[in-house]
Amino acid sequence: MAIDYTEKIPNNVDLDSDRRLQRALESWQPAFLQWWSSMGPTLPTRDVYLRTAVSVGREGWADFGYVALPEYRWGIFLAERDRDRRVAFGEHKGEPVWQQVPGEYRAELQRLIVIQGDTEPASVEQQRRLGLSAPSLYDLRNLFQVNVEEGRHLWAMVYLLHAYFGRDGREEAQALLHRHSGDLDSPRILGAFNEETPDWLSFFMFTYFTDRDGKYQLGTLKESAFDPLSRTCEFMLKEEAHHMFVGTTGVDRVVERTAQLMTEHDSDDVVAAGGIPLDVIQRYLNFHYSVSLDLFGSETSTNAGNYYTAGLKGRWMEERRHDDHRLTEDSMWVDTVEDGELHRIEVAALTALNEDLRGEYIRDCQNGVARWNRILDSYGVGRSLHLPHAGFNRKVGLFAGHHIGPSGELLAEAEWRRRAPAWLPTEQDKAYVRSLMKPVYERGKIAAWIAPPRQGINGKPFEYEYVHLS
Ligand SMILES: [Fe+2]
Numbered sequence: 001m002a003i004d005y006t007e008k009i010p011n012n013v014d015l016d017s018d019r020r021l022q023r024a025l026e027s028w029q030p031a032f033l034q035w036w037s038s039m040g041p042t043l044p045t046r047d048v049y050l051r052t053a054v055s056v057g058r059e060g061w062a063d064f065g066y067v068a069l070p071e072y073r074w075g076i077f078l079a080e081r082d083r084d085r086r087v088a089f090g091e092h093k094g095e096p097v098w099q100q101v102p103g104e105y106r107a108e109l110q111r112l113i114v115i116q117g118d119t120e121p122a123s124v125e126q127q128r129r130l131g132l133s134a135p136s137l138y139d140l141r142n143l144f145q146v147n148v149e150e151g152r153h154l155w156a157m158v159y160l161l162h163a164y165f166g167r168d169g170r171e172e173a174q175a176l177l178h179r180h181s182g183d184l185d186s187p188r189i190l191g192a193f194n195e196e197t198p199d200w201l202s203f204f205m206f207t208y209f210t211d212r213d214g215k216y217q218l219g220t221l222k223e224s225a226f227d228p229l230s231r232t233c234e235f236m237l238k239e240e241a242h243h244m245f246v247g248t249t250g251v252d253r254v255v256e257r258t259a260q261l262m263t264e265h266d267s268d269d270v271v272a273a274g275g276i277p278l279d280v281i282q283r284y285l286n287f288h289y290s291v292s293l294d295l296f297g298s299e300t301s302t303n304a305g306n307y308y309t310a311g312l313k314g315r316w317m318e319e320r321r322h323d324d325h326r327l328t329e330d331s332m333w334v335d336t337v338e339d340g341e342l343h344r345i346e347v348a349a350l351t352a353l354n355e356d357l358r359g360e361y362i363r364d365c366q367n368g369v370a371r372w373n374r375i376l377d378s379y380g381v382g383r384s385l386h387l388p389h390a391g392f393n394r395k396v397g398l399f400a401g402h403h404i405g406p407s408g409e410l411l412a413e414a415e416w417r418r419r420a421p422a423w424l425p426t427e428q429d430k431a432y433v434r435s436l437m438k439p440v441y442e443r444g445k446i447a448a449w450i451a452p453p454r455q456g457i458n459g460k461p462f463e464y465e466y467v468h469l470s
């Protein structure tokens, strides 16, 4: 089904047929645009070469073309409905999925949607100043692509709130525009979304590690018995793949440039040559990985089990799991700290679902590290990057309040403090990375701290004029 872009709010949910909902969303639209102009990208541009969703089908779902950012057509797109779809897990397993919100799960479903919705505009706010210092026009364009799509993901969640949660939902939709990343009075809901993204190394680490948490959360909501939520998330995952790509290849290119400079100068010290030392890359990785692990919530959680049993939130790739999809009899091992030592404890599988998802995520993150190490290997630099231990620098869950080093060693607070500057970005690291952040907006040019991409966007070369500045 192609999407009609002459409508005020492009959509494939037949908005025309529901005047009340249409009016409600049309009255939210100016507030969204106001938010975009005050909290969105700060760099003035004439237009940007962007992709816009035009259909939700398997092929050719997006169009590429120059768009003035404030005129981007944020719309409401759900994946196609599968009329035979049934609940895949929990106590409603095998029943037809729900097209309406069951009264008994209303509060929980609304909460899940608000938490997901809150992360979308948060990242736009975190990234708003990055346009002032992009390493190339290609990177600048990718930043804006991520930004407009996070804006669209906000629309996706706001649609659900308006369409299915009545007055409470409309109030929550307003509140999504009133909380702001890092705001002392009304911050975003989750910790990692109140951290700054002050430089491009942070941006690539964020899109690798934190957007990837988003991918896994959307994957569990895609399993939801509430079908409109499932279909919404399925389509969001399609867009999210580009955000992962930006993170993965962004870190690739930083690592590649560092490796080049290390071999050229036969030294780990690449500062004089304007590169980012591998130690600094490792510390940024440690930080972004650990704050992203916190986003999965506590290792043991009765809420997570209740969401599962109720059919609200499944596991990653639920239907590919070989078990009874109810988990009432199963157990799982989780790591914890007891009597000053790390231990594994056995807990009911239903209470360990956050840990189950975090485990999937960690395995995925290991692919990134393996990839970056292959780049280092190909330059023969004899060094590698690592994921720190899952307990490292955690503020949420069973490791919170303990001090665990990157190799999993339990430390006294004084020792942690003494050694942390080797493990987490120091003020000096941040100042150095910031000093490299000078915009390079000449066609085909790139900053010295990063390698150019192997390919451009949509078959265009790297030298393409992806952004027209104003
Ligand atoms: Fe998103």
Ligand SMILES: [Fe+2]
Residues within 6 Å of the ligand: 150, 211, 214, 240, 243
């Ligand atoms: Fe994203």
